[in-house]
Amino acid sequence: MSAPQTPPVALRRPRESTHHGHTRVDEYAWLRDDNWREAMRDPSRLDPVIREHLNAENAYAEAVMAPTQALRTTLFEELRGRIREDDASVPLRDGDWYYYARYRQGGEHPILCRRHGESGTEVVMLDGDAEAEGHAYFRIGGVEHSPDHRYLAYALDTVGAEVYEIRVRDLITGEDLADRLVDTNGAFEWAADSRTLLYTCLDGEHRPRWVYRHRLGAGEGDPLVYEEPDPGFFVGVDKTESGRFLLIDSHDHTTSEIRYLPADAPDSTPVVFAVREPGVEYDISDHGEHWLIRTNAGAAEDFCICRAPLADHSPARWQALVEHHSGRLVQGMLVFRDWLVRQELVDALPRLVVRHMETGEEHTIAFEEACYSLGMAAGYEYATNTLRFAYSSFTTPDEVYDYDMAHRERVLRKRTEVPSGHEPSRYVSARLMATAPDGELVPVSLFHRRDLTPDADTPVLLYGYGAYGMSDLPAFSPNRLSLVDRGFVYAIAHVRGGMERGYRWYREGKLAGKPNTFSDYIAAAEALIDAGYTGAGRIAAHGGSAGGMLVGAALNQRPELFHAAVADVPFVDVLNTMLDETLPLTPPEWPEWGNPIEDPEAYRTILGYSPYDNVAAKAYPNLLVTAGVSDPRVTYWEPAKWVARLRACKTDDRLLVLHTNMSAGHGGPGGRFQYLEEVAYRYAFLLHVYALT
Numbered sequence: 001m002s003a004p005q006t007p008p009v010a011l012r013r014p015r016e017s018t019h020h021g022h023t024r025v026d027e028y029a030w031l032r033d034d035n036w037r038e039a040m041r042d043p044s045r046l047d048p049v050i051r052e053h054l055n056a057e058n059a060y061a062e063a064v065m066a067p068t069q070a071l072r073t074t075l076f077e078e079l080r081g082r083i084r085e086d087d088a089s090v091p092l093r094d095g096d097w098y099y100y101a102r103y104r105q106g107g108e109h110p111i112l113c114r115r116h117g118e119s120g121t122e123v124v125m126l127d128g129d130a131e132a133e134g135h136a137y138f139r140i141g142g143v144e145h146s147p148d149h150r151y152l153a154y155a156l157d158t159v160g161a162e163v164y165e166i167r168v169r170d171l172i173t174g175e176d177l178a179d180r181l182v183d184t185n186g187a188f189e190w191a192a193d194s195r196t197l198l199y200t201c202l203d204g205e206h207r208p209r210w211v212y213r214h215r216l217g218a219g220e221g222d223p224l225v226y227e228e229p230d231p232g233f234f235v236g237v238d239k240t241e242s243g244r245f246l247l248i249d250s251h252d253h254t255t256s257e258i259r260y261l262p263a264d265a266p267d268s269t270p271v272v273f274a275v276r277e278p279g280v281e282y283d284i285s286d287h288g289e290h291w292l293i294r295t296n297a298g299a300a301e302d303f304c305i306c307r308a309p310l311a312d313h314s315p316a317r318w319q320a321l322v323e324h325h326s327g328r329l330v331q332g333m334l335v336f337r338d339w340l341v342r343q344e345l346v347d348a349l350p351r352l353v354v355r356h357m358e359t360g361e362e363h364t365i366a367f368e369e370a371c372y373s374l375g376m377a378a379g380y381e382y383a384t385n386t387l388r389f390a391y392s393s394f395t396t397p398d399e400v401y402d403y404d405m406a407h408r409e410r411v412l413r414k415r416t417e418v419p420s421g422h423e424p425s426r427y428v429s430a431r432l433m434a435t436a437p438d439g440e441l442v443p444v445s446l447f448h449r450r451d452l453t454p455d456a457d458t459p460v461l462l463y464g465y466g467a468y469g470m471s472d473l474p475a476f477s478p479n480r481l482s483l484v485d486r487g488f489v490y491a492i493a494h495v496r497g498g499m500e501r502g503y504r505w506y507r508e509g510k511l512a513g514k515p516n517t518f519s520d521y522i523a524a525a526e527a528l529i530d531a532g533y534t535g536a537g538r539i540a541a542h543g544g545s546a547g548g549m550l551v552g553a554a555l556n557q558r559p560e561l562f563h564a565a566v567a568d569v570p571f572v573d574v575l576n577t578m579l580d581e582t583l584p585l586t587p588p589e590w591p592e593w594g595n596p597i598e599d600p601e602a603y604r605t606i607l608g609y610s611p612y613d614n615v616a617a618k619a620y621p622n623l624l625v626t627a628g629v630s631d632p633r634v635t636y637w638e639p640a641k642w643v644a645r646l647r648a649c650k651t652d653d654r655l656l657v658l659h660t661n662m663s664a665g666h667g668g669p670g671g672r673f674q675y676l677e678e679v680a681y682r683y684a685f686l687l688h689v690y691a692l693t
Contacts, residue, residue: 005063007656008056010644019579020600024613026576027648028641036635037204040161043629043662054629054640057658064657068684075482075680075687080673081420082478090388090400090413091115094380097149108132108671112143112152125152125171132671136663137630139670141186145171146194147243151216153197155186160630160663160670162186163206166199168216179216189237189246191266198225198237198246198266206584206632208234211248213266226259226270232587239263240285241335242382247284253468254591256281274315285335286310287357292340293318294333300324301503305333305342322355329502331471334376337383339405343376345471348431348443348500350374352389354405363408369393371429371445373475388413392476394447394490395424418478426450427484429474434493434520434527440508442520443500444527445474446491448484456535459563459690460489460528466497466517467546468592469506479679486692488540489533493524495550511594512605518553525554525561537563540686541621544568545634548625552611552642555620562621564689566682569626573638574610575603584632612638615645619652622689624682627660636660655689 012027031050033039039046046054065072088102098118101110109128115121125145132138141155141164152171155164164186168177181188181199185208188199195216203209212222226248228235233255238247248259248270255278259270273284273291281303282295291313293306305322308314322330322342329345340355352365352374367374372393377400379388385406392398398416403409429447436442448454461483465472472492480490494500497509497517509517525539539562543551548570555565571577578596581587594602607613623646627639643658650656659681661669669675 005060007060007647008053009647010053010640012648017579019596020603022603022607024575026641028644029576031637031640031644032635033637036637037206040206040630040632040635041159041163043159046629050637051662054627054636054660054662057640057643058660058662061657061659064655065681065685065688068688071687072677072680072684075683076676078420078482079479079676079679082418082422082481083672083676084417084419087417091118092379092388093118094145095149097145099145099380103672104129108673109138110140112140112154114145123171125169126154131156137670142166142188144188144190146190147192148194150194151177153188153190155184155188157186157670160628160661161206162632163202166197168197177216179214179218181212181214181222187236189239191246192243192264193266196266198248200235200237205231205582207231207588208236211235211237223267230587231581232590233257234588241378242286242337244286249283250276251281252588252591254279254281256283258282258284260284273313283333285333287335287337287340292321292333292335294330294342296503301507302326302328303330303503305330305340327502327504329499331499332376334378334387335382336385336387336405338385339387341376341387341405343374345499345502348445348471348473348494350473352376352387354387356405365389365403365410367391369396369429371431371474372396373473392416394429394445394474394476394480395427397422397476397478416476422478422481432527432531434523436516436520436523438516438519440496440516440520442496442524442527443494444491444524445494446489446528446533447474448489448533449487452487452489454489454533456529456532457538458489458534459487459538459540459686459692460491460534461540461542461686462491462493462521462525462528463542463547464493464495464517464521464524464550465543465545465547466493466495466509466520466550468497469499469503471498471500473500479676479683482683483686486687489528491524491528491533493521495520495524497546510592512601514593514605515609517550518557518609521550521554522558522561525558529561536561539563540690541565542568544570546571548572548634548639549574549611553609553614555623556611556614556616559618559620564622564624564686566624566686567626567639568682569628569631569634570611570639570642571634572611572642575606575613577635577638578602578606583635612642612645615642615649617649617651620646620650620654620656622655622685623657624685625656625658626678626682627658629660629662655685657685 013030015029033047085105091098091100107129112126135158137160139157143154152169166181197214200208201210211226214222236249245260250257257276258273261270304324306318307321308317331343334341355362377388387403400414401410434442541551548567551567552572596603627636
């Protein structure tokens with residue numbers, strides 16, 4: 001499908017770089033603004049020449065997409081029609097108060113509320129729509145009420161660069177205090193006195209590096225609690241479920257180190273729980289006179305849960321409470337006064353296991369569907385028998401349950417409503433296994449209309465991510481129905497790099513094993529073809545961020561499998577980014593991808609798959625690429641450079657569209673309907689190139 005006008009041609013300004021005896025030429029390095037830090041926080045400061053090029057790409061995108069305007073409107077109304085606009089969360093109890101979020105009809109942002117007593121009068125604590133007025137971008141980050149229910153601390157990002165200002169509201173007067181905590185990443189925790197906050201601040205490279213302590217009304221000059229010396233580690237703050245301890249977590253993708261301090265003594269010196277050891281991860285909570293530790297230390301690659309005395313938590317004192325079993329990933333734990341709940345994952349199927357702390361008796365909460373998604377919801381109350389969890393599948397809308405752990409009974413508290421209608425029986429879901437080149441079996445989850453008989457002409461959207469150990473499970477998304485109802489099969493490739501099949505699945509999809517992620521994805525595409533769900537050249541690839549890298553690598557290696565692709569804020573200039581230690585995520589990312597500055601093998605491995613470095617003179621499928629000027633994770637110039645090189649090299653006349661959000665970052669726009677407009681844009685592109693309506 002040819003474009004209706006000539007696309008922009010980026011200037012070529014060759015720049016050479018040599019590493020480990022290998023020289024590369026980058027014609028589009030100039031798209032990286034030397035002033036990127038300032039431009040990320042204030043897009044108006046972007047270099048005018050770069051801005052002109054991005055605006056030209058946006059103008060071209062709008063011209064290309066102009067024939068889809070009516071379709072976009074139809075899609076947006078469809079997507080909006082599946083949302084209950086005045087939706088509300090199930091209230092969470094904290095003592096006599098019940099806290100929840102809701103939306104108003106037509107509102108973009110949540111309204112945070114509470115009631116005194118289950119049937120008390122609603123009190124609006126924070127009106128997101130009102131706070132967003134006058135801002136081109138707006139997002140609420142962390143929100144937490146103080147233990148005495150007097151104050152609400154909340155974090156706001158009004159740029160999209162994930163730089164938050166923390167404010168505090170007096171819930172009695174309804175007025176904000178004068179306290180303003182700036183340059184934070186939005187993470188904070190209340191101490192037990194309800195007057196002290198621990199919060200995390202960003203350094204000049206946009207890395208959360210410092211933890212400070214703020215006393216309400218104290219003004220500026222907060223004391224430093226902890227400074228992370230390693231530029232490859234991020235810091236965060238947390239609190240144990242009992243409320244007894246505040247936690248300071250230092251971590252990269254594979255190593256962690258936690259400090260703790262009593263929540264009722266926030267000015268005390270934090271104590272290191274266990275000194276960081278490369279490749280060892282752990283998280284902790286307290287229970288009675290013991291610590292509980294979820295860890296992969298020793299040979300427990302898929303994690304176990306240990307116990308140690310509060311007074312002596314040296315690793316030598318850690319004793320297994322939940323033994324390690326290879327292939328059974330212990331994803332997380334939730335601690336109550338009388339119960340320990342853990343979430344496990346086996347072959348891309350999650351489960352919840354409840355353990356009585358006194359007797360050690362365990363039981364598993366059962367679910368009937370073959371493919372589903374599951375998650376524990378941490379509440380405010382520690383001394384309770386009630387566990388809240390959320391469940392959904394490709395075909396079952398989100399359900400929220402309260403589960404009585406003592407009586408083993410569940411109560412449905414909410415089933416997400418689809419106002420325009422949804423009948424799960426109209427759809428069928430399935431799981432197939434693809435065989436990777438090394439013989440590994442790769443799970444693929446999929447669903448489609450029950451009355452659809454797939455064949456070689458059926459369009460398939462194949463989603464993939466495969467990084468950081470993140471697992472993509474088949475959860476419900478009402479948005480996907482706009483494709484599936486029009487005849488698409490929707491599939492997820494559970495490729496290596498995630499943890500769907502345990503920690504090994506992650507280990508084999510990073511560093512030197514990263515190429516497995518791409519070959520797994522290609523194997524999933526071939527399996528869908530072999531199983532009769534589609535044909536070669538009828539698949540649409542989709543991924544975002546690191547999943548965008550997956551899309552780019554797959555298109556370079558096997559473009560003939562795909563008719564189209566959507567790469568959202570794609571991490572595609574991998575080698576250049578990993579060679580630039582001044583960028584926000586580069587040092588923390590080396591454990592994931594390797595350090596090509598110091599390691600020639602890592603350099604060669606990344607060079608072999610980096611999508612930008614492997615663009616070649618060949619035919620590529622129709623491609624939609626998105627970016628955000630304020631994005632601190634995948635900087636805007638990565639997708640811009642990739643598109644520029646693709647335009648210069650590709651031999652076909654298929655569509656290549658770059659859409660850059662000039663006022664948002666990695667997560668796209670902040671409002672829920674603004675987000676749906678982007679989904680409609682993405683789906684309209686796909687339906688357009690498949691000639692579907």
